[in-house]
Amino acid sequence: MNTYFYEVFENIPRQGPGLNSSTRHAFECIKSDLPDEPVILDMGCGKGVQTLELAKISSGTITALDNHQYFLDVLTKEAEQKGYDNRIRTLNADMNKLPFDRKSFDLIWSEGAVFIIGIKEGLKKWRSLLKQGGFLVLSDLVWLSNNRPDNLTRYFEEECMYVLTIEQVLQEASQNGYTCVDHFTLPLEGWTREYIQPQEHVIEKLRKKYTGNSEARETFDSIEKERDIVMKYNEYFGYEFFILKIE
Numbered sequence: 178m179n180t181y182f183y184e185v186f187e188n189i190p191r192q193g194p195g196l197n198s199s200t201r202h203a204f205e206c207i208k209s210d211l212p213d214e215p216v217i218l219d220m221g222c223g224k225g226v227q228t229l230e231l232a233k234i235s236s237g238t239i240t241a242l243d244n245h246q247y248f249l250d251v252l253t254k255e256a257e258q259k260g261y262d263n264r265i266r267t268l269n270a271d272m273n274k275l276p277f278d279r280k281s282f283d284l285i286w287s288e289g290a291v292f293i294i295g296i297k298e299g300l301k302k303w304r305s306l307l308k309q310g311g312f313l314v315l316s317d318l319v320w321l322s323n324n325r326p327d328n329l330t331r332y333f334e335e336e337c338m339y340v341l342t343i344e345q346v347l348q349e350a351s352q353n354g355y356t357c358v359d360h361f362t363l364p365l366e367g368w369t370r371e372y373i374q375p376q377e378h379v380i381e382k383l384r385k386k387y388t389g390n391s392e393a394r395e396t397f398d399s400i401e402k403e404r405d406i407v408m409k410y411n412e413y414f415g416y417e418f419f420i421l422k423i424e
């Protein structure tokens with residue numbers, strides 16, 4: 178990810194597809210089984226739209242982890258403004274080298290970020306950070322259909338995205354000792370409203386700012402290609418929320 182990529186994503190509300198209503202829906206599934214003040218880790222939080230929503234709907238303390246400081250600074254400011262600064266702590270860390278003891282969290286939350294280490298790795302590694310009876314809630318890209326166009330499969334292969342079906346994710350989860358409490362697909366609006374639509378305006382401005390810069394142009398082209406793929410093929414793939422529990 179280069180500087181032009183970050184410049185786009187710093188200027189849009191969310192850094193991945195999502196909706197507060199989906200965050201709330203997923204949290205409702207586990208709320209009554211969590212401690213009153215759960216210890217929560219938000220992995221790959223970005224600017225933290227879902228972190229702030231979690232602070233609003235829970236009484237938990239949240240470690241919001243990302244490796245891009247600008248995103249964390251935005252979240253810190255928002256948390257202060259909303260009065261959550263006593264419950265949200267930002268942490269600049271690499272999810273490949275997590276600085277936590279085993280069994281540190283009641284809940285690990287990760288919207289659209291597990292792909293960075295891969296879902297199989299995420300399920301395996303993050304489990305050890307959960308306390309007994311803890312939960313892992315994540316959203317990740319999955320196939321929603323077994324009959325997909327070849328060029329769509331090729332697109333994800335070229336992007337080095339190893340997409341699983343929902344059943345394959347559930348099987349991986351089960352093999353790693355999780356029980357599935359529930360799962361559901363993020364509505365298309367979760368792609369468009371706070372992720373794709375705001376990109377259009379930002380990219381238009383940045384294309385003007387970086388006229389003649391081929392690296393910038395290629396970066397913007399690739400982001401717009403993702404948008405085109407989503408708008409054309411969203412019946413074949415989507416973001417699935419998985420609400421998982423360990424015993």
Ligand SMILES: C[S@@+](CC[C@H](N)C(=O)[O-])C[C@H]1O[C@@H](n2cnc3c(N)ncnc32)[C@H](O)[C@@H]1O
Pocket residue numbers: 190191192193194195220221222223224225226227242243244245248270271272273287288289290293
């Ligand atoms: C697709 S975004 C999702 C952000 C946020 N959860 C959301 O839904 O808006 C993935 C996030 O992971 C962060 N990230 C990328 N590589 C990382 C790493 N190795 N360790 C920690 N965070 C990382 C990025 O900076 C980015 O904020």
